Amino acid sequence: MRIALVNPITRRTQGYHTVGSYIPQLGLQVLAGLVPEGHEVDIIDECFGTHETEKLLAKKQYDLVGLTAYTSGSTRAYEIADYCRRNNIRTIMGGPHASACPDEAGQYVDSIAIGECDEIWPGIVEDAAAGKLQARYSGSLSDLEATGLGRAKQGMEPLNGKYSVSAIQTSRGCPVGCEYCSVTKFNGAPIRRRRIEDIVDEWNRTPKKFIFVVDDNFFGVGEAHAEWAKELLRAIIKHGKKRLWFSQTTLNMGGDKEGMDLAYKAGCRGMLVGFESFNAETLKQYHKGINRKNLDDYQKLVTGFHKSGISVFGGFIIGSDEDTADAVADTAVASVKLGIDMVQITNLTPLPGTKMYDRFKQTGKLFAEQYPSDWERYTFTETVYTPAKMTPRDLDEAIYELRYAAAKQPWVIARAFRTFWRTKSLSTAGFVFGMNHGWKRMAKIQAPHDAERFGFAPRKTERYAKVRSAFKMHLNSTWSPEDDASTPNDPPKHNLVESDMSLPVLGG
Numbered sequence: 001m002r003i004a005l006v007n008p009i010t011r012r013t014q015g016y017h018t019v020g021s022y023i024p025q026l027g028l029q030v031l032a033g034l035v036p037e038g039h040e041v042d043i044i045d046e047c048f049g050t051h052e053t054e055k056l057l058a059k060k061q062y063d064l065v066g067l068t069a070y071t072s073g074s075t076r077a078y079e080i081a082d083y084c085r086r087n088n089i090r091t092i093m094g095g096p097h098a099s100a101c102p103d104e105a106g107q108y109v110d111s112i113a114i115g116e117c118d119e120i121w122p123g124i125v126e127d128a129a130a131g132k133l134q135a136r137y138s139g140s141l142s143d144l145e146a147t148g149l150g151r152a153k154q155g156m157e158p159l160n161g162k163y164s165v166s167a168i169q170t171s172r173g174c175p176v177g178c179e180y181c182s183v184t185k186f187n188g189a190p191i192r193r194r195r196i197e198d199i200v201d202e203w204n205r206t207p208k209k210f211i212f213v214v215d216d217n218f219f220g221v222g223e224a225h226a227e228w229a230k231e232l233l234r235a236i237i238k239h240g241k242k243r244l245w246f247s248q249t250t251l252n253m254g255g256d257k258e259g260m261d262l263a264y265k266a267g268c269r270g271m272l273v274g275f276e277s278f279n280a281e282t283l284k285q286y287h288k289g290i291n292r293k294n295l296d297d298y299q300k301l302v303t304g305f306h307k308s309g310i311s312v313f314g315g316f317i318i319g320s321d322e323d324t325a326d327a328v329a330d331t332a333v334a335s336v337k338l339g340i341d342m343v344q345i346t347n348l349t350p351l352p353g354t355k356m357y358d359r360f361k362q363t364g365k366l367f368a369e370q371y372p373s374d375w376e377r378y379t380f381t382e383t384v385y386t387p388a389k390m391t392p393r394d395l396d397e398a399i400y401e402l403r404y405a406a407a408k409q410p411w412v413i414a415r416a417f418r419t420f421w422r423t424k425s426l427s428t429a430g431f432v433f434g435m436n437h438g439w440k441r442m443a444k445i446q447a448p449h450d451a452e453r454f455g456f457a458p459r460k461t462e463r464y465a466k467v468r469s470a471f472k473m474h475l476n477s478t479w480s481p482e483d484d485a486s487t488p489n490d491p492p493k494h495n496l497v498e499s500d501m502s503l504p505v506l507g508g
Helices: 014-018 026-034 053-060 071-086 096-100 121-129 183-187 196-205 223-239 251-255 257-265 280-285 289-293 295-307 326-338 355-362 373-377 392-408 412-423 426-454 462-470
Strands: 002-007 040-045 064-068 090-094 111-114 136-138 166-168 210-213 244-249 268-276 311-318 342-347
Touching: 002 026, 002 053, 002 071, 026 040, 026 064, 026 121, 026 166, 040 053, 053 071, 064 071, 071 090, 071 096, 071 373, 090 096, 090 121, 096 111, 096 183, 111 121, 166 196, 196 223, 223 257, 244 426, 251 257, 251 268, 251 289, 251 295, 257 268, 257 295, 268 289, 268 426, 280 289, 289 295, 295 311, 295 326, 311 326, 311 392, 311 426, 326 342, 326 392, 326 462, 342 392, 342 426, 392 426, 392 462, 412 426
Parallel strands: 002 040, 002 064, 064 090, 090 111, 111 136, 166 210, 210 244, 244 268, 268 311, 311 342
Antiparallel strands: none
């Protein structure tokens, strides 16, 4: 049997997917590795564009097409399923959206796979081969350590492109339970770890020199989580090939110097941290208790990352009941003053399957409800509900101004220099340069689409001037060398091994 695994994306923000580095859709690589012998499997990833998908499906004469999709990609997934149905190709759909909306997805595909499907996927394939594909399958939260599951088919490239980095997962689940996040519902609250020896073995088999560790919460939130992460880092240092990498973690990791130093020594050069807001009431609404507890320590914890040589990619979400349109500019300025190296500010987006979506639907706040077409609007770049203290247009215009300023201002090199000043690491500064360069490039590509959508170019208003100022702040922010235990006269934290490694440009 011939199987195609497809990752559909939304067309509304295709530039966000196709500008910069191409990161593997890890779930499809995991499923590809679990296909029983005797069957052929290919991957088609629309992060490389949507134009080749139907042609490839027609050319290869597949017997089964597996679709995974986040909410914004579900509309496109249904289009692909319709094409398959018209051409007598059976389809099965899984992933976060199908798990949150199985009845809806079931109208478009032959079969639905709900939840994590590592354990049941081989059986699904055999059912399809025997002509006995069921309408619905339900997976479970696997004990990854006991089963040895979670390994991806490293090095497998899609038919329509070539990935520029590798991806690997060491754990699943997140106990934080943010109101807007679907991770806890889909992957569970307990953090489930893979076997360390399996992780290191897969690490050494990755074909790229840069890895995205896709864990939703690499370091965890308690002492036991931290100790496991440090044990893994020691194993990578001792037995792993030299790789640079990036992951996602909670803010508390910045307070664990041993953990941070081990991460840097193991090759970590950046961490995505979900700060979400500087407002305590907003953090309470988002159910982000760990950040609310550490709100007064934001600066100390960011400095903790920098002292160990690791950059901070700060994620912020605007649109809570406390926010006005000025929150975008205020957040951008506060982030740069805090010393965050890469800043991501997105629209609050209530995804199906989350507590926030249910609450917004019950209270009538949602207005983008023409499903499935409107799912393409749930991209984190467009407001799909009515905020409390501004209009949806107000929020969209404020974030448009941020992108416009990013495209127009010369700031990327200076921001990388500031990262080097803080971290003393050339490779970390190179990573930050690549990420910010990619964001600026994306903003430039998006600019004409924004201008057409909004019908104006940002004017010299007080709010826009504040946004522009965020891109002019570099070394002349509130930070000074005296804030660190070390000074810029200390030797940089780079060595010949690092210098010989090619640095990827994740952002462009």
